[in-house]
Amino acid sequence: MAGAVGGASGSGRRKSLDAELNLVSFIDLLSMCICFLLMTAVWIEVGSLQVKQSHGTEGPAAVSQSHEIDLAVSSSTTLELTIKKGGKVVQKQQLKAASVEELSTQLNGALVSFVSSPAGKAAPVSAAMITSTASVSYGELIRIMDALRRNQIVNLGVVPANRDLAMAGISGGSRK
Amino acid sequence: MNLNAQHLGNRTFSRHLVSRQYQQKKRKRVIIMGLMLTSMVDMFSLLVIFLLQNFSTSPELAVVAKGVTLPASATSRELKDAPVLAISEAGIYLDQKFVGLTEELLDQPAPLMEKLQSLREVWEKSHPNQSFPGEISVQADQAISSAVVSRFMGMLPSQAFGSIQLAVVGGGRG
Numbered sequence: 001m002a003g004a005v006g007g008a009s010g011s012g013r014r015k016s017l018d019a020e021l022n023l024v025s026f027i028d029l030l031s032m033c034i035c036f037l038l039m040t041a042v043w044i045e046v047g048s049l050q051v052k053q054s055h056g057t058e059g060p061a062a063v064s065q066s067h068e069i070d071l072a073v074s075s076s077t078t079l080e081l082t083i084k085k086g087g088k089v090v091q092k093q094q095l096k097a098a099s100v101e102e103l104s105t106q107l108n109g110a111l112v113s114f115v116s117s118p119a120g121k122a123a124p125v126s127a128a129m130i131t132s133t134a135s136v137s138y139g140e141l142i143r144i145m146d147a148l149r150r151n152q153i154v155n156l157g158v159v160p161a162n163r164d165l166a167m168a169g170i171s172g173g174s175r176k
Numbered sequence: 177m178n179l180n181a182q183h184l185g186n187r188t189f190s191r192h193l194v195s196r197q198y199q200q201k202k203r204k205r206v207i208i209m210g211l212m213l214t215s216m217v218d219m220f221s222l223l224v225i226f227l228l229q230n231f232s233t234s235p236e237l238a239v240v241a242k243g244v245t246l247p248a249s250a251t252s253r254e255l256k257d258a259p260v261l262a263i264s265e266a267g268i269y270l271d272q273k274f275v276g277l278t279e280e281l282l283d284q285p286a287p288l289m290e291k292l293q294s295l296r297e298v299w300e301k302s303h304p305n306q307s308f309p310g311e312i313s314v315q316a317d318q319a320i321s322s323a324v325v326s327r328f329m330g331m332l333p334s335q336a337f338g339s340i341q342l343a344v345v346g347g348g349r350g
Binding site: 018020023026027030031033034037038040041042044045046047048049050051052053073132133134135136137138139140141142143145146149150158159160161162163165166167168169170 | 320329342
């Protein structure tokens with residue numbers, strides 16, 4: 001970095017020790033750095049939720065000793081939570097709320113209480129299958145999935161809708 | 177005003193300004209404005225440090241399709257490089273290419289199946305002796321019906337795309 005030493009050049013006079021940095025080039029460099037970083041910055045972070053659709057590609061899984069969850073989301077404010085073990089229903093619960101946020105909180109609470117119970121500790125939940133109707137939007141489905149993933153249930157699947165149900169979703173227009 | 181070395185001599189610029197102000201003080205009041213360069217450089221440095229911390233060297237894998245607003249999720253993971261199937265009310269796009277109208281493809285999914293099959297064949301040709309991972313990224317609009325998305329998700333395994341990544345915006349409250 002360039003520096004300029006000020007002071008008199010005349011003979012006999014002491015040279016000043018005041019030094020000034022040449023800040024102009026330094027500011028230029030910083031401005032260029034800021035411009036480059038602002039232009040290349042990623043402002044929206046796109047992530048993903050992993051879903052396994054084994055329908056049609058794999059054979060039936062062996063009967064496991066872990067619990068499995070069936071979620072039937074009938075609307076953005078109601079769902080039915082069914083916990084199974086080896087094909088037998090262990091717990092069935094109907095959840096109703098005023099909004100999808102509240103429903104997600106209620107589901108989270110129900111899952112936390114099951115996971116912390118002796119039965120849940122003995123055989124953790126391994127997978128969850130979600131069935132939704134045409135009136136449930138994709139954003140609301142992701143919220144429900146979020147509640148499951150927060151409770152370490154990461155093996156998620158979505159039951160494919162039939163043609164008529166999907167057509168009803170299209171004709172219903174935008175949900176939000 | 178030409179402020180070259182001839183005018184300034186060996187003096188620094190700030191000294192020159194002070195002496196000029198002193199000389200002119202008796203005649204009229206002169207206001208000399210100076211930039212506070214130190215604080216400006218401090219601010220610039222902090223900005224550069226902040227932007228460097230947020231700087232991502234990984235390439236932007238997902239180009240969000242037009243007309244698609246991704247839902248937010250608090251439990252999202254890093255998006256892997258995979259073919260992108262974009263689902264919106266208007267149409268279906270596979271790797272940024274228009275495949276067909278959503279309503280038509282729900283009824284007759286053959287064009288989508290053909291495109292998926294050709295994608296798989298291209299991958300298998302370019303990666304001999306490797307098993308097909310079957311990964312696909314699904315970008316769907318948050319307002320679209322979940323039945324539409326699940327219908328398309330149900331079609332994917334028939335072409336060996338069984339590992340589906342649902343694209344979301346990270347950092348949501350969930």
